[in-house]
Amino acid sequence: MNELIFRKKVDKTFLKSNLFTVPKKSEEKLKSALGVTLKKGEEAIKIKLEIENFTFDGRLFIADSESNNALQIGFNKDLHEILAKYFVNSFNFITEELKKSPKVIIPDTIAEYINIVTTDNPKTIRIEKVNDLIQENNTNEFPSYYYTKKDALLDLFMTEEKFDKIHSILKSKKNIILQGSPGVGKTFVAKRLAFSFIGNKDESKVEMIQFHQSYSYEDFIQGYRPTEDGKFLLKEGIFYKFCKKAAEDIENPYFFIIDEINRGNLSKIFGELMMLIESDKRGSDYSISLTYSREDSERFSVPPNLYIIGTMNTADRSLAIVDYALRRRFAFIDIEPAFNTDKFKSFLIEKNIDETFTNFIIKKFKAINSNIEKDPRLGKGYKIGHSYFSSNEKIENFKEWYKEIIETEIEPLILEYWFDEEEKAKEQIENLLMGL
Known part of the structure; x- marks a missing residue:
């Protein structure tokens, strides 16, 4: 061989x-x-x-x-x-x-x-x-190198006006947080925004991580880590390294995506970089010495060609409120469920779901989202997103497909929402399945 x-x-x-x-x-x-x-x-x-x-x-x-x-x-x-x-x-x-x-x-x-x-x-x-x-193996056309606004709009259930607004805010602010309920496609939107800025799907210019409660400054920026021989060595964190990478290619945009950004202790993770991420404090003029830097170490700055996109699940009860220091450095943008858009309807029909059943799905989820929004203990931030139904495959038996999604993905979410009102939760689930 x-x-x-x-x-x-x-x-x-x-x-x-x-x-x-x-x-x-x-x-x-x-x-x-x-x-x-x-x-x-x-x-x-x-x-x-x-x-x-x-x-x-x-x-x-x-x-x-x-x-x-x-x-x-x-x-x-x-x-x-x-x-x-x-x-x-x-x-x-x-x-x-x-x-x-x-x-x-x-x-x-x-x-x-x-x-x-x-x-x-x-x-x-x-x-x-x-x-x-080869990305597209069975085609005579070589995959397109370019990724434009037009490509992003084809990928997203979003109006051109909304996309342009987000694009403009990100360009000027440099830091945004896409917030929304489960399943609205926040991370998907973040990557498409990045690709549209870059002009192609160059993954090397996009870094994505997920924050959690034990995530630290040492993981993110730099810190001392134990070695096999019992000593401690200063190691660079993921954000530090990505900033250095972006700084070496200053003519091109780079994107750092932080999923579930409000799951971490933000002040602790960002530390002294809280100031450096501001759009008007980028570059070497605002470089500083880091917490663990030695006296002879070069000073650190966040390059102007680096953009930060955070995502935030508004339905997570366990999350702490984002502190003011970070909130004023980011623009917060709502990402809504797309059940009421023509794009989503067309998407389902293209996936082999007939128009009657497509209207059935849309009607059911517009109704339950209305109930969620009106509930004083839940509200707008708990509405159910459309991405549960964003299959990449053609749907053969769409009624069974719908039923499986309700029972395995939507039902646990609803039971969590109304955890102390079991009858109300069951009623919502029954309404989603009624008429199948």
Whole structure:
């Protein structure tokens, strides 16, 4: 069985040159597989490259550069032409992008890849296409690199006016919290907002975490952690590292998404960064020394190209009230259930649910949400969201599908809402199932 030596992304080097660089960590593995040794200054070694039913001459060499000792594989024009046909989608895409910018980087999420694997033949390696890493495997169209407002509006049950408003607030405030009841899709909205700012679905520019009651400043910013030898080492937290990453790419927006932001002790987690996240206190002019910083450590700041999006479940009784210090640094935006939108109705019909039953679902949930909103102990923040019904699959038996959602997801929620009024809770559940 052929063994994987390394994996390579099909990028502009495939288009512009007849060689590719071997990942540093795979150099020894490749030389071992080929049964060769090679040092800087030595002549290139002739090798063979197999692809499909073809075999081509290649060469293994170390780049002749004082600053670059990379191991590289060179190949001839004939193989280059085969690769161009083999990866026609990538090559067409790269060619078009290079017309716009010579610095184009192909996102990992849409790129095609090759595996370099061993063979039974001496000094021979094989190139294999990695189909399962292609985002849309069975299409003649290469996935779009771009993600625009139009794409976001297709993904969301939201009006253009509402989307524009959120977009504008996030752009100026830099910190927002999307608040709403269970199932309104707060996290989904957060990621689509981020992608629309970035202009593509580049996950490397989006970091997402979830706060909890034991989450600390040391987890978030930096702190001392025990090592295996019994000592303590200062380690950087996830937000610290992401800020540094964003600062190194200042021309592009980066997004830090905090799910369930009000589950943590916010003043304790943010510490002295409470001031630095303000939109007018970003950048090196407002850099400070952190709590655990040594005297010789560089000062820290939050870069201006970093945006923070928090999500907050308004129906969680266990949560503490967000303190004023944090509240004034974030804009709070309500995300509502979408049962009364035309987009949601169209979505259900597209999923193979007939219009009569679609209207049945909408009517039932508009009614129960009205009851929830009028209840003095619950209110608007407890309304049930639409995402329980946002299936990615076509629905075959939609009545059974609906019944299963009610019994396994909605019923426990309703019993929690009216935990001390069992009869009232049962009545609400029966109303949702009545008429099936």
